[in-house]
Amino acid sequence: MSTLEQSGTTAASDTQTPDVVVVGAGTAGCYAAATVASEGYDVVVLERKSREEAGHIACGDALKGADAFPDVIPKSQIEAAFTNTDVDHGRFEIPQEDTVLDIPVPGELAVIDRWEYGRRIIEGAVDAGAAFHYDTVVTDVIQDEEGRVTGVSARRKGEPVTYEAEVVVDAGGSLSLLQDKVDFDGSTFDTNVNYTHFCSAYREIVHVNEPVEWHDALVFKPTEVAAGYLWYFPRTETEINVGLGFQMTEEPMELVDDLKRDLRNRAEFQGAEVEDKLGAALPTRRPYDSAVHPGYVAVGDAAGHVNPTTGGGIAGAAYAANYAGEQIVQALEAGDASEEILWRYNERVMDHFGARYAALDVYNILSTAIDTDELMGLLAAMPGEKLAEALYSGSTNIGPALILESLLKSRGHWGTIWTLYKTKRRADDLLDHYERYPSHPGRLPEWQAERDELMESVYATTGADPKY
Numbered sequence: 001m002s003t004l005e006q007s008g009t010t011a012a013s014d015t016q017t018p019d020v021v022v023v024g025a026g027t028a029g030c031y032a033a034a035t036v037a038s039e040g041y042d043v044v045v046l047e048r049k050s051r052e053e054a055g056h057i058a059c060g061d062a063l064k065g066a067d068a069f070p071d072v073i074p075k076s077q078i079e080a081a082f083t084n085t086d087v088d089h090g091r092f093e094i095p096q097e098d099t100v101l102d103i104p105v106p107g108e109l110a111v112i113d114r115w116e117y118g119r120r121i122i123e124g125a126v127d128a129g130a131a132f133h134y135d136t137v138v139t140d141v142i143q144d145e146e147g148r149v150t151g152v153s154a155r156r157k158g159e160p161v162t163y164e165a166e167v168v169v170d171a172g173g174s175l176s177l178l179q180d181k182v183d184f185d186g187s188t189f190d191t192n193v194n195y196t197h198f199c200s201a202y203r204e205i206v207h208v209n210e211p212v213e214w215h216d217a218l219v220f221k222p223t224e225v226a227a228g229y230l231w232y233f234p235r236t237e238t239e240i241n242v243g244l245g246f247q248m249t250e251e252p253m254e255l256v257d258d259l260k261r262d263l264r265n266r267a268e269f270q271g272a273e274v275e276d277k278l279g280a281a282l283p284t285r286r287p288y289d290s291a292v293h294p295g296y297v298a299v300g301d302a303a304g305h306v307n308p309t310t311g312g313g314i315a316g317a318a319y320a321a322n323y324a325g326e327q328i329v330q331a332l333e334a335g336d337a338s339e340e341i342l343w344r345y346n347e348r349v350m351d352h353f354g355a356r357y358a359a360l361d362v363y364n365i366l367s368t369a370i371d372t373d374e375l376m377g378l379l380a381a382m383p384g385e386k387l388a389e390a391l392y393s394g395s396t397n398i399g400p401a402l403i404l405e406s407l408l409k410s411r412g413h414w415g416t417i418w419t420l421y422k423t424k425r426r427a428d429d430l431l432d433h434y435e436r437y438p439s440h441p442g443r444l445p446e447w448q449a450e451r452d453e454l455m456e457s458v459y460a461t462t463g464a465d466p467k468y
Helices: 027-037 075-081 114-128 177-181 255-264 314-334 339-369 372-381 384-392 400-409 414-434 441-462
Strands: 020-023 043-046 062-064 082-084 089-094 099-104 109-112 131-133 136-143 149-156 159-164 167-170 198-207 217-222 228-234 239-247 273-283 296-298
Touching (some): 020 149, 027 167, 027 314, 062 314, 109 114, 114 131, 136 177, 167 177, 167 314, 239 255, 339 441
Parallel strands (some): 020 167, 089 217, 167 296
Antiparallel strands (some): 082 109, 149 159, 198 273, 217 228, 228 239
16 A cells, blocks of 8 residues: 655655545545544545635534544544533524423534534544545546446646545535536436535624523524524534524525524624634435445435434534445455445444434425424424424324323414324334335335335325425
8 A cells, every 4th residue: 555645745646546535524524534544544535625724614513412423533532622512402492482492402412613623533534544635626536437436536736636546435515526427327326316405504603792691502593584594503602603594495595694684683692793604505305325336435414414404414424434434444355345345334324323314304394394483383382302302313202192282382283283293103104114224235226116105105294395
């Protein structure tokens, strides 16, 4: 194996030959790179940003499951980026119902400095042996005559360079360019992806003059226009990640103006100063049915590894990348990066969180078919612990007792509550099906056909337009 310098100076040749090339230095890219590099293989991470800007990513900064990350980058490596570990619940502001609803959030929760976290996971991947090539923009994907991905073409500091590798890891984020370039004919890689499966979001880091009273909560609020949502996540008592987003199935929002309008109406933000502004797209969809192709693996946002009801994706990306990296190591040891060898990665994702996220997507689908006021009335009527189960576990015990309790609180949203009850049953059916995810790519088409029949019942129950 050749040694690739962390300094990133271009070699005399314009062709690099690592064992694995990873595109993107976010959570998924760093954890995948660290996993493979820690086994002694040459790994290069390609990052379009400069060394100074790398890790600077638009994010809500909330991290659920902060106590459970893959060990390949030790938690001690990233803990300094945890700026608020006192948050322990969500706070839903529902103006339509003149209600504030507090719900518990299971598991360890933290708000982080995302840029500092980004720097630290890059350091962790470097410590594991990965090299980073900054200022590098991937322009194309290379495939052989049989369709196997064998590398990427890029421009590094403006100069053309080719990276040939046994495996390419796509950690390029939402709507990844690489997936527009790969010919996936002959494999099961999920190509049923379009812009309506994503949310457009914008966030600012705002410093306020006095500590906010909700410094121990993640605050959510519906927007006044379109089917959007606002968030207020306290990094500290006086440094707040504020942002908003909307589903791309809806009419576009004026993100910056709508955020400013809400900030002006909140007393705690009078005289506040804005430090940083960023926007991004993020998946609000089920995980990819398959994220592997010969010589190619997608991870993180590039494979839909995000909770579709909350947008949370850091922990999922870390674990998915770790699973992908471990399977890539097996492929390298066997000298076989076929779809069959890489398939176990899909299984582990579905077993850990993919099935649950697919069930949660049913509630995301329901939200597109319900009027905003109806949806807010439903949230106000549900007990907080049951809402928490629905948001984070993919299922909740919505039985007759809960229906009666919600009806008594609902002020007329009875039809919506009944629809929720039926939707919950469809989500449970889907969860059961995903827990029977196939152990071989040859069995995927039959599994997909059965899943699509279940989805038809989801659309019929919710009244939503088909999402996939």
